[in-house]
Amino acid sequence: MTEIIPCQSEFRMAGRGAVLAIAVGCALFATSSASFAYDGPTFRSGLWKFERTLETDGKPTNRLQTSGLSIDRQMTRCVDPTRALKAEFMPRVGACNTKDLQKTDNGYVFQKVCGGASPIKTEISVKSDSAYTEMKEGDIGKISTKEIIVAQRVGDCHRPT
16 A cells, blocks of 8 residues: 655645645545455445344344444445445555455455454355345454344435425
8 A cells, every 4th residue: 555645845845836736646645556446346326224133152132242332233324335345345444454355256255354353254245236245254352253234225315305
């Protein structure tokens, strides 16, 4: 990934045209090449319904293992899943790295490694441009976890009148 180099000193010494050129250059260097080479699935934006199940040690639960907070099992909202998956496929987001990204017959498989934690295996099965299933498996300490999200586009988004 390209390092971002602070451009403050150039701004102080340059004229207006040079400032614009430097700003464009910094923006290009700040953007990773992976964002230009996105080869993931493309979904239709709109109103999507998400159904989420969570297991710890093979038993269904409605609580996050890390915080104990309850999860929403169902959610319907206006989203662009393609944009979210682009972020998911980025080689590095914050302290997390995406590793071993592979395309399969009907989707994608990869691992996320955040800090010193165990890797989380993610499988995305694409049904169509309006449906997919995402499964994440990993360990939190000695506890195995599994999260499954079934996503289905259910309509268009309507602005409130």
